[in-house]
Amino acid sequence: GDSVTQMEGPVTLSEEAFLTINCTYTATGYPSLFWYVQYPGEGLQLLLKATKADDKGSNKGFEATYRKETTSFHLEKGSVQVSDSAVYFCALSDIYGGSQGNLIFGKGTKLSVKP
């Protein structure tokens, strides 16, 4: 079945450092890919998405490119802020592979940014 693997962390960075959170996927069909963020004590918010190969999703300085050849959707940000401290979930949605259009989540990566 479909699955998502992401680096589990925790990841600790200083303010203004470069961020990469790796995410790779296994899917039967042609999935859509998402990054969700969960701030402490809150629900999940969609950060960005990409629906086909080579699409780049971007929002709030974060970017991720849908790479079909490497089955990856790595999250990057050039300069993190303390306010970016949160848990980041990579997810896919596929009509095949047992997921039936539902979200399949990675295990989440906790990011802590120090001033």
Add this chain to the structure above:
Amino acid sequence: DTEVTQTPKHLVMGMTNKKSLKCEQHMGHRAMYWYKQKAKKPPELMFVYSYEKLSINESVPSRFSPECPNSSLLNLHLHALQPEDSALYLCASSQGRGIANEQFFGPGTRLTVL
């Protein structure tokens, strides 16, 4: 209005209590979801409603009973829960069940079962 609201924010209940969680959205979305999230874990799908009909039940125990009274509302009725059911319960909605449709999540209800 691009918000999913959930009430209550926190709930403490005994194992013999009956309570309900409520979720509401006014985005015209036709799919609504219940998830359970334990600490330091991703959300686990419990139920999916599509056009007010239960579409998927991910083998959830019968002590959890969902209800979708109309396209804007989703309830989760709780009865005879166990302490291991303590978790954050998240509601989400999406325009449809298509794979490109992102899900919008509510803030969750933090449930503690004593």
